[in-house]
Structure formats: structure tokens, C-alpha cells
Amino acid sequence: MRSGRKTELLVDRLPTYFTSDQYPVCYQLFQSMELCETCIDKLPIISLFSCVQCGRDERVGGTSHCRDCVKREQQVERTTTIHNRSVLRYEEWTKELISQWKYRGDERLTKLCSTLLQIGFIRYYSNERFDCISYVPMHAGRLQERGFNQAEVLAQALSIKLKVPCRPLLERTKETTKQSKQKGRTNRFFSMQDAFQLRVEASQDFSVPRNTWWMRPFTKTRRGMRILLIDDIYTTGATLQACADVLLSSELWGDHEVRSMTLAR
């Protein structure tokens, strides 16, 4: 391969996804990632025409929503849906990346994944200010089996880069069967009911000012909390929705706003 091919590809591809003020930072981040030319060529970055609500790379003609969101709006039952953004489309390449990282346990890929997430943050949320980053918890049994919580690792890395505190606000009470092995949208939503609850220590977490000297201290504002939820994959949104519901229903800190970001959608 010719030298500078990577740069060539990046210069070719990136301007379509990023605005001129995001571009220089993102270009640097892409350059710092350990990806080969073929991978950068294949990288399924979500395009500009994605769903406003869930971040899916698809819009039903004429609207600004994807098929799922349009359908959900028609059903009327569930009015609140989580505002989500994702970095990559859940395709072959992303599947391979996530299975290698999550299921095989190749934790070297953590760095790559967290950089991708950071790029996503710059792209979608750079104008917004969050007070806290949290993540989708894993059941203790599953956690012990796997050895690490991929959402937590991502959230920690992002928190360090953004200097926003990362707190484990939630815990999992119910051991559900793996989301990836469940069939059907309603099934997934159903199984997620009451799967999470607020941690007892959650309120104390915020009273701790900061865990390192460079972290921005938590300040309680009048408008309530703005929380960013992190997960690795958004498929139907069942998990993230359940988490957001728990956070929103708790009356600890007034009315908050919950946004979410995932690696793949």
C-alpha cells in the first residue's frame, strides 16, 4: 500500500460527516486510532441523514424519523422515547469488532472503541453540557463470567476525556437472557421491565465532589441533571429505555434529562 493512503482516505471521507469546526479534532482522533486502510475504507459511520430520535442511519421518506420511531409514534402507547445517538451502523464490520472485543474479551480494543465514542460525542453532543455520565449495568453473575463491563469501560474512558464525572447510578436486579439471543421487539421490552433499579448509593455518589483533581466538580443546577447513558449496542432501545425510565422516575434531583450514546446502532 502506498504511504499516506490512510490520510488520503480520511481526507476523502471525513468532510461528509463532520462540520468544519469538528473536522480537525476528529481527523486527529481518526489518525491516532490503530486502523488500517482497509478498515477505514469500510468504517460504517452513520450518515447525516439519520433518525432525529434514535440515531439510526435511515429516514422514512419525507420525515426525519426512522421506521421504528414512526411506528412507535403511531402506536401512541409509549410517548417518551430516549434520545439516542450512535457512532457506527451495526453491520458486519462493527459486529466483528464488538464480538472480538466483548465476547472474546480482547480488551486491547477498548482504546479504539472509546476513541470512536469520543468522536461520536464531538459530532453530536459537543454543544451540550452533561453533568454526569452513567452506563448500563451488567448483572453480577454475567460480569463475573465476562470479567469486564464493556459499557462501563467506555463510560470511564469518555469521562476521563470529557472531564465529566462517571457514576454507576443503576444496578441490575434481574438476570435477563442475553438481549442478543431474544427474538422480537415486544419480548425485549417486556423482559427489561423492572430489570434495573437505582443504586442505594446513587444519591451519595453526587455528594462526592470529584474523584481526581482535574475532574469538573458536580454542581447542582436549577434545571436538574443532564445524564448521558452509555452502552455498546442499541438494537431496539429496550435496555436504554428501561434505564432512562428508572432515572427519570426517581425524584432525587428534580427533573433531569437523559440522553444516550452507543457505539453501534
Place this chain on the structure above:
Amino acid sequence: MREYVLYVKERDRTASAHITPVYEVDQQFWAEQEGSRLHIIGRSRSLALIFALREKVNQQLKDVRNEDGLPENKWLDKTLDRAKKAAGDYTKEVNRLYVRETRETGYGNTVCFQMDIQQTEKALGQSCRDFKRSIQEHEEYKLESESKSNNQLLTQNLVDQCATFIETHVKGRALLLEETKKWLEQAPHLETGWIAGFQRLVLLEKAEWKPSVRLEVKRSAWKNQLLFTCERCSSQATIDKVECYTCGQACAYCFNCLSMGRCKCCVPLVCIPNGDKLSLSLHANLPTRPISQLNTLATRLSPPATLASLEQQEGPLHMHAEDNVYLRWKGNFSPRQASVAEQARSFVTSVSPSFLIWAVCGAGKTELIFPAMEEILQLGGNVCIATPRKDVVLELAPRIAQVFPTISVLAIHGSSLQKWENSRIVISTTHQMLRNYQRFHLIIIDEVDAFPYHGDQMLYHAVKRSLVPGGKTLYLSATPPTYLQKQLVQFGDMTTRSGCFLRRKTNYSSLPLSSQSHAILPARYHGFPLPVPRVERISRLRYKLEKQLPIPPLLELCNDSLRENRQIFLFVARIEMIPVVLTYLRKHFPDFVGQIEGVHAADPEREHKVKAFRQKEYIMLVTTTILERGVTIPRSDCVVLEAEAAIFDEASLVQIAGRVGRSADSPDGDVLFLVGQKATAPRKAIRQIQRMNKLGSL
């Protein structure tokens, strides 16, 4: 999560440290041997740390042992104090080093290893309590059906039952603990005592626990460092330090052998050697067979005798008449093949640990190993054939199964379902060898020079570990790497003179045909010499290919071959060159546009294309080095484009040249190396081929 207990066993003023996941079993075991007392030192979840501590404590205990003259009580107190202090200090040191090494990546948030040093005798580990409870639950269910008896005894029975099950079924393996649970499907009632059963075997010294990633402190004058080593693949550079939720503390995993399950500090690797003994011990067998018999065997095997017919003949050779004869092979050996096969056979019963069969491409290597396999099988041993590629495993398995019809042949590769079965003949890819532990008496390594072996220490380590102590290794190759040549080929000596000094030096140019540890088969089975390649230097070769300018030697060769209706291999160094060469050929041979094709490793239609080439649907095939081995096309020629590329080393070029002239009806063919720049590898390859031809014509 499982906790491991480090304790000291003391008896008659000698003490040693041991590790157990289930303290109960150890208590019982040592109670059977009277007079020994146990004292817990501490507990930890990190297996790597506790094994490092055991070594440290054992060192300390050795020092204490020498101090006599103390009264019994004082001696014991002093011993335990020392052991605990050593353990505590070592843990601190490890943690200090670990924090120092992970500080940068962890952004100041670092974790460390935990070790609870036991201060009082009373508290038992969590694991022991868990075990007791689970046993009781299990026993209650059992007691309902049986009469009430001693609870202790029943526990003992269960553990023994597990131990015997493991010993009989899971032998000759080195597995992560999770992998051993595959056998639990066969014996679900043993689940409770599974770990205890292992521990029982360890105490009986029939098995071994190991942390799958080992930890030690590497001391040096400049600075001390932590050294992690993967016990399965023995690599040190491929260890990543992480925080682990499985053991809830600092941990490290190996990413070199990740595809076979994660090796971590907190996951034990269970090694259970194969207890099978050879019916006659290898060395004891030598004197029992008189030399005269061996000689007659050798003479009888010489041309044109066949092994199969020999087995049926009467006479001194019929010593195995009462044994089973496993080999049912009807083929013939050529005189040269017969002598090499006989040497390999006698190697099995000799004292030397390894043997090299150096046979040129197309000499019929597979058949040569049959007598050796037969010999080891008759002695009651197990054989493994390790080959680098899955395709070869699949191709070889039916051939071997046909020749040894009475024994089931296992084909083991990454996606095979037979991985967990046992058999006496196993054909395995090299990576699967990592799961074996002292299992085979003879390992035959095919294509030593091929990709995974070459320059990979891990696979040699795997092979070494899979052999029972005193087992044999048989290397097969057409182009053995230099280090193997130096190790096994006994070159002649020569005297050199520098000034007035005379020196004995190894003479690498004198290549003996056979010795104690190697045998060379320099000619093909049909007896014709190997085609010698030509080298043509073309200036600006790449440019000419890209611009489709004529390259006379290439075009001449292609025209000649097309006229004689022969097929052509074109080897290129990189995948990106394939379309370039394809357009070049299609431009210059417009009549054959449909019959020119390219293939590479990632090609989805790879197998189909190779098959079509074999059936002569294609005339020219442009390929990367994937087809350098194992492909036999009867009437073919070979061109290597850009033979100066690093990927074409001497061995690779010899293999490529060996594709040509393999069948008896057309033993000649053209091999052309086109180089753009001066290169040594083609010249070396040609020299090696010429040397073999010379040896073959003797």
C-alpha cells in the same frame, strides 16, 4: 468467586507450602498421613499471585529447616511467622510494581492484588464453607435414597469418584477450568465434587494446577519488573494488564491465544498427564531385539519388497505375529523410500529424541511415516500428526484412516467437534496442540518450514509439552529451516587453516544422506530429477507489468506451454498484483481470456477456482503463496513474478519449484523466476535443488 488457600504442611520439622481451592480435601488427605499438621497462611483470589507466593514461602521454609536446636513450639512459631512475613512482603512488592507499571494507562486509578494473610487459625476460607454447604445439599439428596451413614465417608466417596472420572476421561490435556466442564455433560452428578476431585488428583501427584498467566518479579540491578508469562502459549510479550471483575482485583490476560479461551491470572490451567505407558519401555526394547533381526528387516525392506507382504512372511520378522498388526497398506516403496522408512521406524525404538526426514517435494512423504506409526502403536503408544493447515488435516485424515482401519482417527482443528474425544491416532492443526499435556508418544510434524512453525516459539513449546517424558518427535520437510538442519543433520567435518593454526569446522557443503538423527530422500518417487528453475532479470519489471509491455521470457514460456497444452501457475508476492497480472495476461493472450483466473487467501471462491484449475477449466492461475504447498497438477509450469520479494524465501521458492513435474508421465517442466532486482533467495533455492539432484543421482 473461588478463593485459593495457601497453607503450610508441617511434619517432623519439615514444612512445605501448598495451594488448594478446597481446603477440606487437603485436610482429609493429610489426615490420612499421620503426623502432618496444616497451618493456613492466607487466601487470595488471584491464582498467579498465590503461586508466586508459594515459591517464595517455600524458599523461606528451606532456610528455616536448617536451623535446628529450637524447641518444637518455638520452631513452629518462627516458621509460620517467617512464611507470613514473606508472603506479606512479596504481595506488597508485587503491588508496588504493578501500580507503577499501570499508572500511565489507568489515569491514576489503579487496582492491585489482594492477599489476606491469616492471623488466627480459626477462620476458614469462604470457599471451604461453600464447599461444605454444597456437599451437604448434595448428600442430603443422596441420603434419602441410601441408608444413613457417615457423612465424612460419603464426601470422601464423592471426591474419589470425581477423581477417577477425571483421571480416566480427561487425560493428556492442558485445559482452562471452564473447558474441563465439557466433560460434566457426561457426568452431571459429579458437578459438586468436580473441583475437589481435581484437587485430590493434584495431591496424589497425578495432575497439576497452574495459573494460566504466571507472575514473577524479575529482579535486576537497574529496576525490578513484573514478568507475566502465559502458561499455555509461553509468551511474555503478549500480556495485557487489566482490572478484572472475575477476581475483583488486578489481573492480566494473554491475547496471543485468545481465540482458544481467555488465559487470565485468576483462571487455572489444569494439566493432567496421560498415564498410558508403552507396553515395553522404549529403551528396554532395544536389547530384546537382536541386531541380526534389524539387519534382516533392513535387507528385506530393500527393493522391491513391500511392507504389507513382509508382515505376512514368516521368519524373524514375524515377532509381532501375536500382536495386532494395525497397518494395512498395499502400496509399494521404492528402494530409497524403503530405506528411509526403515530408518524412521528404527528411530522410534532408539534413544535419540528427534529425527528429520528431508524429502524433496513429490517424494511421497506421507507413506514414509507409516512404519514408524505402526511401531509405536504396537508398543501401545499414541501418535499425533501435526500439520500447519486445516485443509491438510481434512485431506490426511481419510488417508490415514484407510491405512489403519482398526483404529479410529481423530481430525482436530478449530471448528471440529471431535476436539474433546480420545483416540490413539490424532491429526491436529498446530494450534490445537496447545490443549495437550503429555499425551503422545510420537509426534510427527509435517511441513516444519511452513507458516505457523517457522519462527514461532509457541508452537515448539506446544509440541514439547504434548509429548510424554521421553517421547519422540519426527520432522517431515522438503526444505528444513537452518536451525533444524544444524540440530539434526550431522554434517561432515573439515580442517581449515588460518595462519599457522589448524581448525576443525563443520563442513556444511558435505551433506550425508543419513545419520542417527536424519534421513534424506533426494529423489522423487518416479526417480527423475527435480526441474531446475531459471532466473531471468528484467529491468523495471513492475513498470512493464503495469504498462503491459512485453516481457520476452514470460511470453515465450507461456507460448510454449500453451502449445504443449500445459497449465501455468503464476505466483505473485502480493494480492494487489493479481489484477495487474491478470490484465497483462489477458492482453497478451486474447484467445484465452476466459481461462485465466486469479486466486488469493481471502477469495470467497477460492476452493472452487482451485478445483476448476485441477479440472483444466483454467489454463493460467495467478496466485499468492497460498498454493505453494499441497497442490498437485500433473502437467504444469511455474512462473514466479518478482521473486526478489521478501515473502519468497528459499524454502518457499523450493516448494514452488516442486509443483512442477510431479507425475511420472511428465517429469519435466519449466520453472522461471523473474526478478526485477538482484536477489539471493532464488539463487539459494536453485542451489538447493541442484544439490538434491546431485545427491539423487548418486
